Amino acid sequence: MTVNYIDLRSDTVTKPSPAMREAMMKAEVGDDVFGEDPTVNILQQKVADLLGKEAALYVPSGTQANQICIKVHTQPGDEVIMEKGCHLFNYETGALSFLSGIQPHVIEGIRGVMQVEDVKKAIRPKAYYMPRSALLAVENTHNRAGGTIYPIETIRELHNLTRAEKMGFHLDGARLWNACVETGISPKEYAAYFDSVSVCLSKGLGAPVGSVIAGSKEFVEKARKFRKIFGGGMRQAGILAAAGMYALDNNRERLKDDHAKMKYFGRELSNISSLSIDMEAVQTNIIIIGVENTGRQPEEVLAMLKAKGALLTMGNWMSVRAVTHLDVSMDDVKRAASIFHELFG
Numbered sequence: 001m002t003v004n005y006i007d008l009r010s011d012t013v014t015k016p017s018p019a020m021r022e023a024m025m026k027a028e029v030g031d032d033v034f035g036e037d038p039t040v041n042i043l044q045q046k047v048a049d050l051l052g053k054e055a056a057l058y059v060p061s062g063t064q065a066n067q068i069c070i071k072v073h074t075q076p077g078d079e080v081i082m083e084k085g086c087h088l089f090n091y092e093t094g095a096l097s098f099l100s101g102i103q104p105h106v107i108e109g110i111r112g113v114m115q116v117e118d119v120k121k122a123i124r125p126k127a128y129y130m131p132r133s134a135l136l137a138v139e140n141t142h143n144r145a146g147g148t149i150y151p152i153e154t155i156r157e158l159h160n161l162t163r164a165e166k167m168g169f170h171l172d173g174a175r176l177w178n179a180c181v182e183t184g185i186s187p188k189e190y191a192a193y194f195d196s197v198s199v200c201l202s203k204g205l206g207a208p209v210g211s212v213i214a215g216s217k218e219f220v221e222k223a224r225k226f227r228k229i230f231g232g233g234m235r236q237a238g239i240l241a242a243a244g245m246y247a248l249d250n251n252r253e254r255l256k257d258d259h260a261k262m263k264y265f266g267r268e269l270s271n272i273s274s275l276s277i278d279m280e281a282v283q284t285n286i287i288i289i290g291v292e293n294t295g296r297q298p299e300e301v302l303a304m305l306k307a308k309g310a311l312l313t314m315g316n317w318m319s320v321r322a323v324t325h326l327d328v329s330m331d332d333v334k335r336a337a338s339i340f341h342e343l344f345g
């Protein structure tokens, strides 16, 4: 017998809907390594237009999207400045050192947001015996900080700093769509400040596979070469790109529902005194739940929740993490909140 878990582990667990599968089935395809997959080409054009960039490139994963961008921006021995909790530094298995010979230079942000003064201090003097500060990478929304949104003013200031310092500026926008529906700021406006942008189709948007890189024509031509080198050249990928198209057309606005569900969940959990919740960080579809005062280790908390039918993941130190998405209803969220009340209230 399969148990019907409320799966709050990640917005990556979403499964393609019947309508999305229908779009995949009908997709026209060709060999994308030859640039001949019409559906991939349409998807790339659509994302380039949405982000206001000259060109875009479809890739298998968000990790590969980020890593290709880093490769294009840097030379071995360079530094990339990034926030301590970011995906690039924590969840890409050291790929930037492995693939590009990069030395990460991490600084601590406030709820994941790097402050301009701290970035300034991290930029190296231009001396031949020091690493070159080649790139600044921003994550919006910030996953590990709990789905927090970068203020556009901060992005603008960081952009100006990178221009003055002649550094590249990369956006890990795996969940940029979430920031956009929450703030009303368009993807184009956010993207305008960056040389390269990576976005995921397989998180809250619900496609089974895929990310897209966007930038100048020249940037994307270089990226295409590294995509092949990194093993990301796909053939009749249109069948997957069709799911991405469907996701962009149908599932962006509804991310607001995920945010509403998460705000409800956060408020409910805030009433439980043994849990530590920073509601100011609950801005989109993620929550970090501090469990230190429950007297239990996070692993135990996860096991107790699972036994009652709710799946979550580990957070940072002494915390667990929940994510709302397309495949959890408001009722599921209410049920998950009552499980927390039952166990820890």
Ligand SMILES: *Cc1c(COP(=O)(O)O)cnc(C)c1O
Residues within 6 Å of the ligand: 060, 061, 062, 063, 064, 066, 087, 088, 139, 141, 142, 143, 172, 174, 175, 200, 203, 211
């Ligand atoms: C999920 C995610 C990625 C990419 O993940 P893949 O699993 O490789 O697709 C990149 N950055 C952030 C912030 C993410 O949350």
